[in-house]
Amino acid sequence: MNRLGFLILFLAATIVSEAQVTVGPKVGFSLSRQKETSPYQVLKQGVHYGGVARIEILDFLSIQGEILVSQKGYREEFDGDQAFDELTSTYLEIPAMVSLSKATNDFTIIANAGVYNAFWQAGEFQSTIDGPDAIITESYQFVSSPDASGYKDNRVDFGVLGGLGILYDRFGSGNFILEFRYAKGLSKINSFEVEPSDYNPRKNETFSVSLSYMLFL
């Protein structure tokens, strides 16, 4: 390890030792989509769960890291309620954020901004052309290297996120955080060696509401 690395590690250790650290579980509900052009696309429901660590650097400034299992994907419907195609993609996701907070008399308002990196672990299609009584479930078959048409799945997703929430500290010995978050993937989840003229790049986009219970270390 060079001197700079050692210095950064030392400073980080110093900050953490001085800072207030909270950790806890997180669960939530999400609405997501992937396709940029589809007249049938609606937001797909999903869940996410995992753990959160939050380090308070200053009274108003924290950094927050998470590790989550997160469902994303797309859903296409006709009639407004009858789905004919849905992809549920499960990601292992690691968001990292800077968090600003402003305390009021009753709770603390927090604003988060950061990035995430996620790995697409699995996918499942549910589709039907004959209505809800004839749904077909298929596992998503990943194409890791370009196939005969030059298509390839990109299983690593990188994106940006931002959120607003409230921290409420009057539940037992910990804090509750309720957060509404928007995340936009910057990576295409599919690609071609030579993009066809009707290529429709797909990127993850997620709205989520989550609840965390943070305990002091």
Place this chain on the structure above:
Amino acid sequence: MNKLSYIRGLLAILMIAAAISGCEVDSSVEPPEKEFFISKDWKIKGVQVNGAEVTNTDLSLYRLSLNEDFTFTRIGIEGAEESGSWNLNASKTQLFLFVGQANEERYFIIDLQVRKLVLQIIQDDNKIGTLEIKYELEPLRD
């Protein structure tokens, strides 16, 4: 702020999320017919002749692009391209490909799913007899 207010805040956020979801639904979109599911770019996943799987032929070049305007383009297994128009019969159980003026190909739709189309064509050959050729197609990824 008491717990009741806190719960109200949570409900408000959930209602906003539900409203966003609801706004995405375009009720003016008509339900797709079978043509909607058929009009895609297809490639061959497998071929059976009289029930026997064809294994000694490279099928990777084959493409059948059935367009929404009922035109089609087909690239054969050797790369030759041809085009024409397509249609379904009234009961949506048969697919017709029209290549040129007089050349009509009639396929029975054995199975149709969002990601699967199985077509069967029956050909009479004076030497071999009747051939039942079954094509299992899958859409190109998009």
